[in-house]
Each structure stands twice: as C-alpha cells, then as structure tokens.
Amino acid sequence: MRRPRRTRDDLRDQLIESALVEFAAKGFDGASTRSIAERVDAHQPQINYHFASKEALWDAAVAHLFDQLLNAVGEVAPLDGADDDIEAGLAFADALRRFVRFAADHPELNRIMVHAGTEDNDRLHRMLERHVRAWYEITTTVWTRLRDAGIAAPIAPSNVYWVIVGAASLPFVNAPEVRVLTGTEPNARAWVETHADGIVATLLPGLTTARTDR
C-alpha cells in the first residue's frame, strides 16, 4: 500500500500544482496547507519543510504560473518594434488571443490575481513588482501607439490593462457561474475562440477596417 518515495523536485512540483488549485479556489487565507498537502498524498508539515512557510509556497506557485504565461503569450516587447502600425496591431491581436486561451486553460492565474489585488499587503507588492508590472507597462505603451494610429478603441492607456484582463478572463475565472447561467461550457474550444474574436474586434476596431482596406 506504500507509494514509492518521491524525489525532492517531484514533490515540490506536485505541491506547487496543488497549491495553485487551492489558492485559486479559496484565496490565500481560505486555502489550508493541510488540504494542499493531502491533495497530493503528502503531510502538511512537508510544506513547511520544502517551502519554509505558506507565504513562500504562494510565491513559488505564482512564479510558476507567470513562467507558464510568458511561455504561452510570448514576449510582447517586439510589438513595439514592428515596422508599421497595422503590423503592430496584428501582433497585439495575436497576443490578446493567446492571453484569452491561456486564461481559459489556466484560470488559476486570474483567480489568484483577482484575490491578491483586493488587499494591499506584501504578497501583492511582491507579485506586482516581480511579475505584473512588465505586462502592465508594455500594454500601455503598445496601446498608446495603437490609439494614435486609430486602430484601438477609445480607452485611456492608464486603464486599458484592467479592461483587457477583466473582459478576457472573467468568464474563465467564473466558469462555474457561466455554466449555471448559460448552460454552456466556457472551456469548449468554440466558446473560447468566440470570446477572443469578440474581444479583439471590439478593442481593435481599426484592425478589421484596415485589413479589408489593403
């Protein structure tokens, strides 16, 4: 009945995956290290041994998520360097689509972010400076350019970041709510693509026009 002993790294990875699910579902305070451990057949004190504290586990889990995000959406920096504005707009549209797909596949990211963003504490500051600020800055920069080019919708660069994140991720963050209210499955491929299409067409109305103009 005994499970073969795991390697250090395997156990760490499993605890991180488990932590993501629990933190996303119940928030930092609501999640218990005991449940996180038991979900992967470990004992609660093993968390303190491998991560020193609940906070440190949270930091590790968040870092893991943002690694995956960067992998999935890719560096957006090149956007700024695209030759012409339409090019930049198309690249941004692509990044938006990839972000919507990531939000559908990994609802934990935006669940954790929306939990963390409600309270002003050290955890939030660490997450923002380590992982979020770069995304915020590149978004406002590219958006300003696309606005000037008449491609982007009339949203101020200072708040477009939250419009994008909120609109793109909420149906996946609240997937159970979507299922109850619509009777449809938001994680179905078609649902996700419809959502991405709507977001892109609405936020970048000048792109559809421009593309047919060429």
Add this chain to the structure above:
Amino acid sequence: MRRPRRTRDDLRDQLIESALVEFAAKGFDGASTRSIAERVDAHQPQINYHFASKEALWDAAVAHLFDQLLNAVGEVAPLDGADDDIEAGLAFADALRRFVRFAADHPELNRIMVHAGTEDNDRLHRMLERHVRAWYEITTTVWTRLRDAGIAAPIAPSNVYWVIVGAASLPFVNAPEVRVLTGTEPNARAWVETHADGIVATLLPGLTTARTDR
C-alpha cells in the same frame, strides 16, 4: 467604558456591513466570523445567534448588496420597451455608467461575486438564482437588440455579460493593484468617469456615430 446596548436591527445591520468587507477581502472561507464581529465591537457567537450560521450571514450580506445595486442602477427592464433603438442604446449607456460608479463605490459586490463564481457550490447557486440571473437575462436581451441595430460592438450576447462586468469592475475590485501600478487613485471621480466613458464608447460605438448623425 461600556457601549450602550444596541437594538436588534442595529446590530444586525452592523454585522452585515462588517461581513461584506471581510467576505470581500478574504473570501468566504478566509473570512472569520470572529473578525467580522470584532470589527463592530461584538462577540463572535452573536453572529450565530442573529444569523444562525456563517452561510446565513453571507446570504444576508449578499442580499443587502444586491438591494443597493438595484437602487443605484435601477430597473433595466424599461430599456427593452424604449421606442427606437438609439433611445434604447442611450438608456443602456446610462445603466452602464451607473454600474461603473456603483462598482467603484461598492467594490464588495464584485469582489464577492468573483470569489463566489469560482466554486460550484450551493452558495453560488443561491446567489445566481436569487440575484444574478435577472441581470444576466436583461443584459443579453438588450444587447441582442443593440447588436441588430448596429449600435453595439461585435460581442456575442452569450458572453457580453462577463465582458461588461469584468471590464467595468476589475480596476475597483483590484483598486490596491491599480494604486501600486499606476500611482493614481481609481476611486477619484475623474478616474471613474474616464473609465465609464471608455467602456461606453468602446461597447456602444454606434451610439457616438448615431448621436452626431441626428
């Protein structure tokens, strides 16, 4: 040093207000009935006496919030009856603006909703059927009409509800994040109105055009 004894209703109201803040900040599991009680100078067991259980207190707090929302945004039903489409569009734009202002003034609503919507449990179902479904239905109905009239942006009626709620409320739900990343105060009147302007102009592009056409 003794506080004058409160009436039954005063204490209930104070506990509900306190519960809203705590549930919004930490989620249902993370919030403790002890903190909720202590915040208004009461003892933890008084919650069980006045509300029977933590769940019942949550239900009462949520009901109170949705009462306030209805008060602030008003019945949207009349929208459907407006004579012409532009009229309906203007009324919808007005409701959107009032919703944005409410989200700024009462971030607890969307914080609690976003927490509740992540887990499929009885609490979520009670909230959806009692308070949310009506808003979802009227939104999709009006949106379908405005889409057909060429006023609304190209977002499917089945997901526009989450686009609106997500885009309109996230900067207030995550106000601490906005403060850190932008250095601005999202609750400032100007910030809120700029946000509302952006949302309305982006979601109802046909309205600006139509208005100048007349």
Add this chain to the structure above:
DNA sequence: GTCTATAATTAGATAGAC
C-alpha cells in the same frame, strides 16, 4: 430574547526521530 462561557475542530509551524 440575548449574550457569555466553553466545547470540538482545524489552522500553520516546530522539534526531534529517522
């Protein structure tokens, strides 16, 4: 009818066994 004292459970962290 209302609140205080208290019970039963579960939280995260540590100390010491292996």
Add this chain to the structure above:
DNA sequence: GTCTATCTAATTATAGAC
C-alpha cells in the same frame, strides 16, 4: 536531508446563564 509526532493558536458552533 527528510518526514512524523506534536504544540499553540485560531476556527465555528452550542449550551446554558442572565
């Protein structure tokens, strides 16, 4: 170096005093 046994504090609910 890793995990198990255990500790202290905090959780919600109840029982009984006023």
